[in-house]
Amino acid sequence: MFFRQAAANLFKRLRNSAPFPTKNWSSMPNAGELRFSGQHNFGGHTWSSNCRQALKWVFLHGQTVTILGISSVTALAEDVSIESSSKNATNEAEITGLREIEDGSVISNVHTSKWRVFTDKGREYFMQGKLEQAERFFLSAIQEAKEGFGERDPHVAAACNNLAELYRVKKAFDKAEPLYVEAIDILEEFFGRDDIRVGAALHNLGQFYLVQRKLEKARVCYERSLKIKRRVLGEAHPDYADTIYHLGTVLYLQGKEDSEDLILDSIRILEDGGQGESILCIRRLQYLAQIYTKSNRFTDAEILLRKILHIVELLKGWKSLDTVVAAERLALTLQSVGQLREAAVLLQRCLDARKVLLPEEHIQNAANMLHIARLKMLNSSQLRKTNSSQAMDELDLAKDLLGNSIRIARKVLIRHMKPEENEEFTVVSRKAGKDGHVAMMILLQSLNALGMLEMTKLEIQESREEHQVEADSALRQCISVFKEFGSVRYLSDHPEVKAEYLSCLRHLSNLMISHMKTNKNSLEELNDEIKHVEVEISKSRRREI
Known part of the structure; x- marks a missing residue:
């Protein structure tokens, strides 16, 4: 509870504006009522039942993207993980998780049937990281949509968006951008500029620009998407929080002062919605802690990192590497502010846990030994003026740790x-x-x-x-x-x-x-x-x- 109270002090700067008034879907162009599996309250209004030609939202961890599909209802999915094997110049992505919620749509004709088969198979291969196979099915989905529904139909937009996302993952940026733009143009033409599907597509285009560090273009896309989501979903919705988080990230990279407020807003929305202990919220807390650390605001970073460790330790205990990593991040921050004793205790506990969870010669053990060795060198520096003999003892212990770290790293x-x-x-x-x-x-x-x-x-x-x-x-x-x-x-x-x-x-x-x-x-x-x-x-x- 102490950690929660301490961390809460960081959020006093959050804006206290009232939720943006939410309009009824029936007032939107070509929009019916929106049906969810269960009832959800957005901005004080409870909505239910039947929205034709809506979209299917699938959120992917990291730089969140939306795979679009045309169905009879809108379904929202939680963030799940996509892991890329490398952040560098690779043309493939190893996707380890993608959760799709069934939309319950009725196949109305042979074109719808083929389009859905191509789309679903493309998603399946995309989830497995089999991008070449996924590309073939997404291309077939575009062709089937154009032949069956016409060149400017939302089915075409959804298929274009899916293929664009695949090209983004493959870093085929020159192929991806025209598809994103075409999808947005079709959706705006069919549903209107302020439709939620347009907001989702704009978010995806923002992700595309963010990956390439085209920050100003990303900012414009996120701001347009945010305006739509605020009006349709309300400021308490997690998808609104997702876009405001990414907008905050862009503004931070641009050096804008209000970036942290947006990131804090996204965290507050998740916490208010009961997702304060979710993986997604923890990741955002970690990112904010990194921002604080880079700007030498170690006290603020310490509060967030203590909160993260408290949450993860309660959820998973010390038999999880997630807890070990959270503790290590806190220890390194404590080391930066001179709290060496507590940092030493945490780092040693991390090493003990890793030796149980990992092979003896795992590279994480080597990294942990390096951290402890550096800490002992700092201890030695403090002891030099008062006890040179003890200072040398600390250096000898550090030397042994560094020797083991060198041995393991070379073997790896x-x-x-x-x-x-x-x-x-x-x-x-x-x-x-x-x-x-x-x-x-x-x-x-x-x-x-x-x-x-x-x-x-x-x-x-x-x-x-x-x-x-x-x-x-x-x-x-x-x-x-x-x-x-x-x-x-x-x-x-x-x-x-x-x-x-x-x-x-x-x-x-x-x-x-x-x-x-x-x-x-x-x-x-x-x-x-x-x-x-x-x-x-x-x-x-x-x-x-």
Whole structure:
């Protein structure tokens, strides 16, 4: 209860405007009454029964999309997960969940029957991540709709929208955009500009632009969609909350001040609707906590992260990795504000839980060890002035943890690669690619931390020359690791990997200048490499923008 009360303080800034008045569907162009499975209250009005030519809403986790279908009723589905195997340049998506609610429509003729079969089969393959098969069925659905209902029929719009969503997932953006636009044009022509189906299609187009970071176009789509959903569904509806959340995300990326208020609004709507403990609400709380962390508002982030941990711990206990991850996020935030003792307890509990839930040499265990090692290094720094012996003990414990982290990360990298005829390493699978990227980051970070640890020992015990040698060795291993696995482009091309590599190079340069008898040519070569990596990182960041 304490966590809930503490988190509630964040929401005092929420707008207290009254719900937007909701109009009756009968006042809308070509609209009948709306029937749901059960009764739902929107803006103070309870609606039920029969809306012809409505749509089927299916929400997908992540950047939420709507797969449209023409049916005799409107059905709303909860957010469920879609996981993509990689955030980078892949042309496939591995979809692990999609929940569809039956609309109960009656097949009226052979064209409707064929259209529905093509649409349903396309969705089925889309859900399974079989995008080539799904594409064929969605194309057939478009053709059947045009032949059976006419070029400007809502069946065509729904089929176009579905195919556009598939092309968006495949990153075939040039094919997707005309289909989105055509779907919206047909729906506006058939139902009117303010119809809820137009709002859903605009939301999808906003998602399409958001993926490409075309933020201004995304903002316009979301604002139009939001206006429609406010009038039709009311401000208490979870679908209104979904669009307002994504609009808030766009505004945040644009640097607009009111972005956080919109994200908070979306969370409040879910909580008021009894979904405060849902996965969707937790994800939005996590995103807001990340925003606070990036802006160094660690106290605000701490409140949200405590709330998240409290919810997940009650729901799943410590036999769930979700709880472990939530606890680790809180621990790292506590570490940032200097609450090292509580952070240490949480991180150790996370490691103990992971050792039970995961194989001993899983990369998450290596990451957890790295976090604890860094914490011990911070403890050592605080102890140096008062107890140098205890400070050294903390560093020794950290060194053992880093050694294990390095060992595991290297094994994971090697295990998920295999020799090829023309390459030293290649990607075995998409999962291997993701694990390999994480392992590369953990390995570089652990070696970098080990180098800094030895440099700290050198400062505490200036006469121990072996610390110079060990620091130099650890930092040079960063270079050899980057070169060794750099033949796999996805490992070395990530800006964050290059940034960690750059950090190693800079630390090695400082060590060579301050503590070692350095060959001038070697130092010049190292500085040239630093400049080269800095340029590459700058180019990567410009491409992302």
